[in-house]
Amino acid sequence: xxxxxxxxxxxxxxxxxxxxxxxxxxxxxxxxxxxxxxxxxxxxxxxxxxxxxxxxxxxxxxxxxxxxxxxxxxxxxxxxxxxxxxxxxxxxxxxxxxxxxxxxxxxxxxxxxxxxxxxxxxxxxxxxxxxxxxxxxxxxxxxxxxxxxxxxxxxxxxxxxxxxxxxxxxxxxxxxxxxxxxxxxxxxxxxxxxxxxxxxxxxxxxxxxxxxxxxxxxxxxxxxxxxxxxxxxxxxxxxxxxxxxxxxxxxxxxxxxxxxxxxxxxxxxxxxxxxxxxxxxxx
Amino acid sequence: xxxxxxxxxxxxxxxxxxxxxxxxxxxxxxxxxxxxxxxxxxxxxxxxxxxxxxxxxxxxxxxxxxxxxxxxxxxxxxxxxxxxxxxxxxxxxxxxxxxxxxxxxxxxxxxxxxxxxxxxxxxxxxxxxxxxxxxxxxxxxxxxxxxxxxxxxxxxxxxxxxxxxxxxxxxxxxxxxxxxxxxxxxxxxxxxxxxxxxxxxxxxxxxxxxxxxxxxxxxxxxxxxxxxxxxxxxxxxxxxxxxxxxxxxxxxxxxxxxxxxxxxxxxxxxxxxxxxxxxxxxx
Numbered sequence: 001x002x003x004x005x006x007x008x009x010x011x012x013x014x015x016x017x018x019x020x021x022x023x024x025x026x027x028x029x030x031x032x033x034x035x036x037x038x039x040x041x042x043x044x045x046x047x048x049x050x051x052x053x054x055x056x057x058x059x060x061x062x063x064x065x066x067x068x069x070x071x072x073x074x075x076x077x078x079x080x081x082x083x084x085x086x087x088x089x090x091x092x093x094x095x096x097x098x099x100x101x102x103x104x105x106x107x108x109x110x111x112x113x114x115x116x117x118x119x120x121x122x123x124x125x126x127x128x129x130x131x132x133x134x135x136x137x138x139x140x141x142x143x144x145x146x147x148x149x150x151x152x153x154x155x156x157x158x159x160x161x162x163x164x165x166x167x168x169x170x171x172x173x174x175x176x177x178x179x180x181x182x183x184x185x186x187x188x189x190x191x192x193x194x195x196x197x198x199x200x201x202x203x204x205x206x207x208x209x210x211x212x213x214x215x216x217x218x219x220x221x222x223x224x225x226x227x228x229x230x231x232x233x234x235x236x237x238x239x240x241x242x243x244x245x246x247x248x249x250x251x252x253x254x255x256x257x258x259x260x261x262x263x264x265x266x267x268x269x270x271x272x273x274x275x276x277x278x279x280x281x282x283x
Numbered sequence: 284x285x286x287x288x289x290x291x292x293x294x295x296x297x298x299x300x301x302x303x304x305x306x307x308x309x310x311x312x313x314x315x316x317x318x319x320x321x322x323x324x325x326x327x328x329x330x331x332x333x334x335x336x337x338x339x340x341x342x343x344x345x346x347x348x349x350x351x352x353x354x355x356x357x358x359x360x361x362x363x364x365x366x367x368x369x370x371x372x373x374x375x376x377x378x379x380x381x382x383x384x385x386x387x388x389x390x391x392x393x394x395x396x397x398x399x400x401x402x403x404x405x406x407x408x409x410x411x412x413x414x415x416x417x418x419x420x421x422x423x424x425x426x427x428x429x430x431x432x433x434x435x436x437x438x439x440x441x442x443x444x445x446x447x448x449x450x451x452x453x454x455x456x457x458x459x460x461x462x463x464x465x466x467x468x469x470x471x472x473x474x475x476x477x478x479x480x481x482x483x484x485x486x487x488x489x490x491x492x493x494x495x496x497x498x499x500x501x502x503x504x505x506x507x508x509x510x511x512x513x514x515x516x517x518x519x520x521x522x523x524x525x526x527x528x529x530x531x532x533x534x535x536x537x538x539x540x541x542x543x544x545x546x547x548x549x550x551x552x553x554x555x556x557x558x559x560x561x562x563x564x565x566x
Contacts, residue, residue: 144507152506181503187494191503194489195514198481206477211470220464220474223435224427225517227510231478234508 001113003172004028007085009078009102011042014119015091017147020049022089024060024068025176031072032081039074046072057148078102079109087172089141091119099123100131107133115165117141121193124186126158135160139169142190143178153178154190196234200243201257203231208260214279236278240265284396286455287311290368292361292385294325297402298374300430303332305372307343307351308459314355315364322357329355340431361385362392370455372424374402382406383414390416398448400424404476407469409441418443422452425473426461436461437473479517483526484540486514491543497562519561523548 007030008019016031019042023029033039046069053060053068075081082088088110092102103116110116116138118125129135139161142154153173157166173180181191189197203221206212212220218230235243240261247258265271265278272278290313291302299314302325306312316322329352336343336351358364365371371393375385386399393399399421401408412418422440427433436456440449456463464474472480486504489495495503501513518526523544530541548554548561555561 150507152503154503179502179506181495181499183495185492185494187489187492191489191495191500192507194494195482195485195500195504196508198485199478202478202481206470206474209468209470211468211477212464212466212474216464217474217478219462220435220437221478223462224433224475225479225510226512227508229509 001086001168003086003115003168003175005030005084005086007032007081007088008091009033009081009088009106010091010093011038011045012091012093013045014143014145014147015089016042016045017049017145018089018091018119018143019072020046020053020068021147022176023072024053024065027176029072030075030081030085032075032078035076039076042074053148078105082106082110082114085110085114087115087117087169089117089119094120094122096123096127099128103128103131103138104133107131113137115139115168117169119143121190122188124158124188125156126160126186129158129160136162137165139166140190141169141173144192147178151178152181152192154181154183154192156183156186156190158186197246200231200235201247201254203235204243204257204260205253207232208257232279236272236280236282239272239274240278241271284369284451286369286398286451286458288367288369289313290315290365290371291374292316292364292371292389293374293376294321294328295374295376296328297426297428297430298372299325299328300332300428301372301374301402301426302355303329303336303351304430305459306355307336307348310459312355313358313364313368315358315361318359322359325357336431361388365389365393365397368393368397370398370400370452372400372402377403377405379406379410382411386411386414386421387416390414396420398422398451400452402426404473405471407441407471408439409443409469412441412443419445420448422449423473424452424456427475430461434461435464435475437464437466437475439466439469439473441469480529483514483518484530484537486518487526487540487543488536490515491540515562519555519563519565522555522557523561524554 005028006022008015009032011031011033019029019031031042033042050065050069053065092098116132118140119142125140129138132138139157144150144152155169170180203217206217207214214232218232221227221230244258244261247254270277273282276282288311289305291298292315294314294316302312302314314325316325333348333352336348375381399415401423402425408423412421415421422444425437427435438452453463486500489500490497497515501515504510504513527541527544530537553560556565559565
């Protein structure tokens with residue numbers, strides 16, 4: 001099968017990027033969210049992305065980015081949004097019950113051939129598969145933030161995913177300019193976060209334990225490995241609430257790091273780059 | 284005190300780089316090793332480093348690198364090698380008893396003002412301090428391989444290290460063009476390996492577990508973080524025997540990775556970049 005009509009469920013930070021980038025790549029895109037207010041916010045996000053693409057993506061010139069934004073159909077009617085879709089990419093909140101409910105509903109509304117893909121970062125697709133009513137046509141397509149720059153797309157099926165569906169998803173990744181990152185088995189954290197989280201945690205252990213300052217740790221990483229940024233710069237970009245939330249659900253060592261983040265940063269309004277200060281100050 | 288005369292004990296891969304770089308930075312350097320054969324090998328290493336500096340270090344032109352190599356005094360007489368030293372940097376094999384024996388001997392031969400520094404990667408300086416006879420004038424100075432490029436110098440004392448000795452060591456780092464990485468407390472792995480090892484282990488877990496191929500993992504890391512190389516490229520550069528040796532002394536999870544390295548790589552002669560093949564093939 002060939003994918004042409006793509007529906008994105010949820011127009012938050014990443015959902016809006018997925019919808020925009022897919023439209024920018026020449027697909028027919030519908031963006032769904034709960035109500036008119038959410039769709040108004042989505043339109044604002046698309047306007048912001050139009051500017052970002054014009055500034056950062058060479059092919060965005062000559063009105064291509066504007067055209068992509070204008071071509072996205074907005075809908076808060078779930079049945080209407082999915083009834084002609086070849087591929088539905090779900091980017092709704094990371095709450096299992098919310099996702100399961102969405103899949104049960106679209107499982108009824110969408111045509112039999114439609115492929116469902118979750119962008120979930122924290123849930124394994126096998127936890128969701130049954131609620132789709134079509135586990136053989138379901139898998140995870142995990143995008144990275146700022147997808148026009150970090151153009152990797154992690155592709156991860158469940159044991160029930162039809163290999164042909166998996167291949168179609170990999171082809172779709174290539175068609176929207178992504179480098180497909182093929183996982184052969186389910187893995188919490190996919191590839192990127194499976195690598196990144198241990199590095200970021202190790203960096204926090206060094207600072208929390210008083211072994212070395214964040215600036216020293218970052219300097220070591222940049223010079224020692226040639227990386228453009230160090231782990232604390234990455235943490236500031238992600239925002240400190242995310243590691244705090246993950247760590248606070250972990251074991252004693254993780255909870256100790258969570259408490260350190262809360263006391264020294266979150267409680268002082270240092271949320272990371274977006275708030276103007278995290279491990280570093282930004283002007 | 285001002286450091287001018289530096290003695291490097293051991294002329295292996297890193298010892299020879301430390302001696303060469305210190306001489307290149309204008310210090311009086313003596314390089315010590317066990318016998319004439321070892322010193323002959325050291326002279327060959329200095330010749331190789333002279334070529335590398337001429338090719339890669341802009342300031343090495345006009346004979347500066349050749350002069351540095353020629354200026355290094357070679358000695359296989361330990362007493363002679365250290366009796367005028369302001370700083371002794373020890374880079375002998377990573378065997379505690381060997382190091383303790385060396386420190387007991389130089390503790391008698393060296394002047395009272397001499398600072399002793401170990402380049403040990405795997406031993407904590409507090410394990411060695413007592414054998415020096417001068418724990419207040421002893422600390423770790425940990426260099427990274429290819430020090431003319433990866434110019435970080437990790438500086439780590441023990442609770443017994445005199446703070447003034449620590450400051451002198453930091454100043455020395457700056458005077459030889461290194462970025463001093465100051466650790467405030469002892470930490471196995473210092474900063475760089477404390478960050479790198481969890482990343483490399485996480486990468487091996489992905490490949491060993493059949494989740495993703497080494498090429499896919501590296502691709503993800505390069506694109507997702509902007510790093511110039513991925514973890515399996517780093518492992519190939521280090522050489523696979525080193526992670527194997529470390530992992531084979533770890534817990535069950537680590538030993539599983541060690542067995543995987545041995546069976547799939549070491550036993551097949553794939554030792555990494557230096558052998559022409561590791562996770563990648565090199566021509």
